[in-house]
Amino acid sequence: MIEKTVAELSGSLSRGDISSVELTQAYLDRINQYNSTLNAFVTVCEESALTQAAQADTARADGLTSPLLGIPLAHKDIFCTSGIKTSCGSKMLHNFIAPYDATVVSRFNDAGAVMLGKTNMDEFAMGSSNETSYFGPVKNPWDTDRVPGGSSGGSAAAIAADLCAMATGTDTGGSIRQPAAFCGITGLKPSYGRISRWGMIAFASSLDQAGPICKSAEDAALMLNAMAGLDTKDSTCADVPVEDYTADLNNSLQGLRIGIPRQHFAEGLSPEVEQAVREALGVYEKLGAQLIDIDLPNNHLSVSAYYVVAPAEASANLSRFDGVRYGYRCDNPVDLEDMYKRSRSEGFGDEVKRRIMVGTYALSAGFYDAYYRKAQKIRRLIKQDFNAAFQQVDIIIGPTSPHTAFTLGAKTDPVAMYLEDIYTIAVNLAGLPGMSVPAGLADGLPVGMHLVASDFAESLLLNVAHQFQLNTDWHRLRATAFEEGH
Amino acid sequence: MAFDKTEVEKVAQLARLHISHTEKDEVTGRITDILALIDQMQSVDTDAVAPLAHPLDITQRLREDDVTESNRRDELQQLAPEVDEGLYLVPKVIE
Numbered sequence: 001m002i003e004k005t006v007a008e009l010s011g012s013l014s015r016g017d018i019s020s021v022e023l024t025q026a027y028l029d030r031i032n033q034y035n036s037t038l039n040a041f042v043t044v045c046e047e048s049a050l051t052q053a054a055q056a057d058t059a060r061a062d063g064l065t066s067p068l069l070g071i072p073l074a075h076k077d078i079f080c081t082s083g084i085k086t087s088c089g090s091k092m093l094h095n096f097i098a099p100y101d102a103t104v105v106s107r108f109n110d111a112g113a114v115m116l117g118k119t120n121m122d123e124f125a126m127g128s129s130n131e132t133s134y135f136g137p138v139k140n141p142w143d144t145d146r147v148p149g150g151s152s153g154g155s156a157a158a159i160a161a162d163l164c165a166m167a168t169g170t171d172t173g174g175s176i177r178q179p180a181a182f183c184g185i186t187g188l189k190p191s192y193g194r195i196s197r198w199g200m201i202a203f204a205s206s207l208d209q210a211g212p213i214c215k216s217a218e219d220a221a222l223m224l225n226a227m228a229g230l231d232t233k234d235s236t237c238a239d240v241p242v243e244d245y246t247a248d249l250n251n252s253l254q255g256l257r258i259g260i261p262r263q264h265f266a267e268g269l270s271p272e273v274e275q276a277v278r279e280a281l282g283v284y285e286k287l288g289a290q291l292i293d294i295d296l297p298n299n300h301l302s303v304s305a306y307y308v309v310a311p312a313e314a315s316a317n318l319s320r321f322d323g324v325r326y327g328y329r330c331d332n333p334v335d336l337e338d339m340y341k342r343s344r345s346e347g348f349g350d351e352v353k354r355r356i357m358v359g360t361y362a363l364s365a366g367f368y369d370a371y372y373r374k375a376q377k378i379r380r381l382i383k384q385d386f387n388a389a390f391q392q393v394d395i396i397i398g399p400t401s402p403h404t405a406f407t408l409g410a411k412t413d414p415v416a417m418y419l420e421d422i423y424t425i426a427v428n429l430a431g432l433p434g435m436s437v438p439a440g441l442a443d444g445l446p447v448g449m450h451l452v453a454s455d456f457a458e459s460l461l462l463n464v465a466h467q468f469q470l471n472t473d474w475h476r477l478r479a480t481a482f483e484e485g486h
Numbered sequence: 487m488a489f490d491k492t493e494v495e496k497v498a499q500l501a502r503l504h505i506s507h508t509e510k511d512e513v514t515g516r517i518t519d520i521l522a523l524i525d526q527m528q529s530v531d532t533d534a535v536a537p538l539a540h541p542l543d544i545t546q547r548l549r550e551d552d553v554t555e556s557n558r559r560d561e562l563q564q565l566a567p568e569v570d571e572g573l574y575l576v577p578k579v580i581e
Contacts, residue, residue, distance in 0.1 A: 097565065099558065099565070193542060232549065235546045238542065301527050301530060303523065304524050304527040319501075324566070324576055325565065325566050326565035329567035335578070336576055344502055344503050345504040354516055354517065357513070360501040361489070361497045361517070364496075364500060370528075374527055374532060376537030376539055377537050378527050379538040380535050380537065380538035414519070418520075418523065431541020
């Protein structure tokens, strides 16, 4: 039962094959059994989950139906949850009990979903391996010596090991898609502004976007239906009508024009990953799609521009952590300055401090034009590349990551880690919707296929991903050690 | 633009971070590497390009200036390291 998709579980619940309490208990048992190995959850809410599940069962008995009613989920620990610790993977917030729910959390509560707990993540979502978490790294269920990817590594590992039915993540430069690829599951980063950022702890405000981490494109559509939409509490949330994202899932792909970016199949891509993605593209050809080579000529500048924009915005956002109103405060400060400096230096980890320093430098007097303004100009070039490509094609497909999951501790050089997101970062800079779906194995490890659509074309994106999953079984594959009954 | 230990001290002060003497060399080296990555974007001529501040290239919505939050001071102050009679306490600022 625990390996089933949300769509399947929803059917089981409505037929009465299983109750939400039984289902919730089954996942809590899995978490009990495997979390010490995987470190995917930082907080488990056993009591409140079972209460929510019982309420969902009562609501169903009273005639309420909703696709997410009684479905157990996990939230990345970046989303504020009222009365429950929200740490953002940091010592700075190790004792922070959020006084309110994020809009994403409220929406899942309103839909009747059951929150099992909060998942581990890179500190303040800054990382591509989940190794920067104050609470220790998450392990990849496919090989526990390897990273699950990051920053939403806990959510991705929890889905891959069937510790929950669905999970939330956030993606600033690839933080949903890259862990989804490394863990062999499905992840969607919607268009910028599609989902409210209210109550989602800010990293880089012009790039951050929440999204579903789950077991199929159909599940991503069901989750997006609950998550998307205008929220007056977030002034950057888009006032664009919300569609029923399941409505187009079964559209034919006959005549679909798929753009294959030459720059995503160039030097640096592992041959095994390339082969898996090329084979996946073959599936699309059989479904009647047409493959067209395209260029994204400024893609190679995306990582450079991102490492100005994201740290600059982060340095401003993280200035709120001052040891005065909430969060960590150092012991025995001698004066105010000492309190600020030591609280921040002891409360933040090395990667977070590095990015604050880079961002502060980029924004400091005399450097603004050379860095932040220059990066914003590059950002426009990148957006223009995509606009030109979408004149020619309907969707863009390539690999999510240049290789499969790497070994824990293997990447100590920050710049090498930053280049992990070479295929995903441009999508955030351009604000486009992007998705990773499992497309095969390379040396026994999952390979992710990256799909990108134009602004607010999530329905097409999900349709294209769903058709692939109807014709392949990669998304059903589980690591042997975590198969049910093992 | 050379990034040296003097710059590290200056930036750390601006960011209100404390960098110890033992960390200074490593931090300087790491940030120098990151700035080298960033400087790749200087190779492109962008004189005629307008900066893109927001991915959707739109401006923020305005709303009426209505009070929407209730007073939750007592509740919120429970999160603070040190408070007294509704005030946040910090080390003495004025002698």
